[in-house]
Amino acid sequence: MPHTLAHLTPLLPPAPARILEAGCGRGALAAALTELGHQVTGVDRNAEMAAAARERGVDVIHADVLDVTGEYDVVLFTRSLHHADDLDAIVTHAASLLKPGGRIVVEEFGWERVDQAAAEFAYDNAALLVAAGLLDTETPETDPLGTWTGNHDRLHRGTTMLAALASAGELTTVDTPMLWRMVDGRGGRWLDPGRAPAVLAALRAAEQRRITAGTLPRAGIVASALISS
Numbered sequence: 001m002p003h004t005l006a007h008l009t010p011l012l013p014p015a016p017a018r019i020l021e022a023g024c025g026r027g028a029l030a031a032a033l034t035e036l037g038h039q040v041t042g043v044d045r046n047a048e049m050a051a052a053a054r055e056r057g058v059d060v061i062h063a064d065v066l067d068v069t070g071e072y073d074v075v076l077f078t079r080s081l082h083h084a085d086d087l088d089a090i091v092t093h094a095a096s097l098l099k100p101g102g103r104i105v106v107e108e109f110g111w112e113r114v115d116q117a118a119a120e121f122a123y124d125n126a127a128l129l130v131a132a133g134l135l136d137t138e139t140p141e142t143d144p145l146g147t148w149t150g151n152h153d154r155l156h157r158g159t160t161m162l163a164a165l166a167s168a169g170e171l172t173t174v175d176t177p178m179l180w181r182m183v184d185g186r187g188g189r190w191l192d193p194g195r196a197p198a199v200l201a202a203l204r205a206a207e208q209r210r211i212t213a214g215t216l217p218r219a220g221i222v223a224s225a226l227i228s229s
């Protein structure tokens with residue numbers, strides 16, 4: 001969470017900004033932004049997720065973002081836009097919810113940026129955590145890049161999401177590390193959750209060192225589209 005806040009905070013207006021988080025999940029980020037003084041509304045079409053966010057004290061709408069009305073300073077998508085059924089329609093609707101000068105802010109990953117070295121980094125570290133008894137997830141025995149592509153090619157590419165945002169407003173982007181967030185895989189389970197933050201911090205530092213050395217790509221994307229009218 002601190003790393004997400006560090007990337008997002010420079011893109012947000014001063015508190016108290018009216019923020020709609022689309023696909024808020026269990027509400028951890030929405031709750032953190034509320035603690036910073038923002039007026040946050042979460043929306044999630046998954047009833048279980050919406051209920052969990054509500055238990056955190058988040059103001060939550062159980063609905064599809066396309067059904068949301070109102071006016072906001074920011075519409076925020078954190079690793080949810082890649083699942084959009086109709087990407088252009090959702091970005092267009094998000095822009096319609098913003099006051100002039102508002103922003104669509106996105107934290108995402110470009111799965112197509114992952115190369116052989118990046119796939120090996122993600123899956124090899126996951127396999128080590130499984131062997132250490134810290135994580136329960138599936139890892140490929142062969143062809144890590146093929147497995148990665150097969151697991152993600154149903155999602156929107158980073159380039160596609162950025163193009164949709166650019167069509168809505170003035171686009172700015174920052175590339176970030178992201179593989180460290182994804183070692184637990186889809187549906188993975190930490191067997192010792194208390195140790196997960198330290199493990200993920202070490203993986204993030206290892207990924208950043210390799211990015212700096214030029215041996216890993218930056219798979220993460222933080223983007224902002226400024227809506228002028």
